[in-house]
Amino acid sequence: MPSNAIDRAFTARKTTGSEPEPTYAGALSFMRRKFSKDVKGADAVVWGIPFDAAVSNRPGARFGPQAIRRASAIFDVDPQYPFALDLFENLAVVDYGDCLLDYGNHSKTPAAIEKQAARILKDAGFLLSLGGDHFVTWPLLKAHAAIHGPLALVQFDAHQDTWFDDDRRIDHGSFVARAVRAGLIDPGRSIQIGIRTHAPEDCGIKILYGHEIEEMRAADIAYAIHERTGGRKTYVTFDIDCLDPAFAPGTGTPVAGGPSSAKILSVLRQLGGLDIVGADVVEVAPAYDHADITAIAGASVAMHYLGLLAEKRARG
16 A cells, blocks of 8 residues: 655654655655654654774775665564564654764764763663764763763674773774773673674673674573673663674674674564663674665664663553
């Protein structure tokens, strides 16, 4: 049946509910949520951070937010799999658009991201950020920890990101070590999943390596995450290169030997017991993608975050 709705990202009158819209047309906000700078009363806000000046290999993640939004159009108004409900029936979500950054003045980028994130978090219940390279998680952690205190970090990644820096570098490979030193995260309650590289130190964070999760069931991985975080307020960061390049080729630093998108989405599905206070998806670089499969994986991860929130809201 032809849809009567179009450009809901602009024409929607409320931040809950859904309307059918062609998946191949219309304004591409994330999952057709209303574009708005007014986040008061929103249960969740989707926000793009188009920054990739911190990469150590292939650039292009600045186009990640666009690609993820475009891919999210495949999620129409039917109950979303595997949650079997309309995520937005009772969950108010807006798309805030993108972070404003000066492409020629990268030294000001961390403070700009942190300040804008703090402004959103002042009025919104939950911030879902779309990167951008993984450096953006550093100022996001600062903004979230300023509200919640030291956080448990759940990091899906092929890299530990615990390389040393001088606290001034703009580098996507050192934000975790910096966050530990700054007291933003509690390493004793933090866990990394899918690691397939070695860094000089682990900072006391529990690691589930790629070869280990290959032998584990999704339920066992989810159990390890619950056990490690121990009820602590949690920030979840998902570097798309956690997935094997067969499932996510469109990224800056792909590493072979990773898990499938199906397995890791099954893990995410089982994280409803976590107290997740913020989340991101980073390192989607569409220039290296094929048929949008990496962007679709990134959009699916982001949708799962909102699905967990919607389920929590439905439970009351």
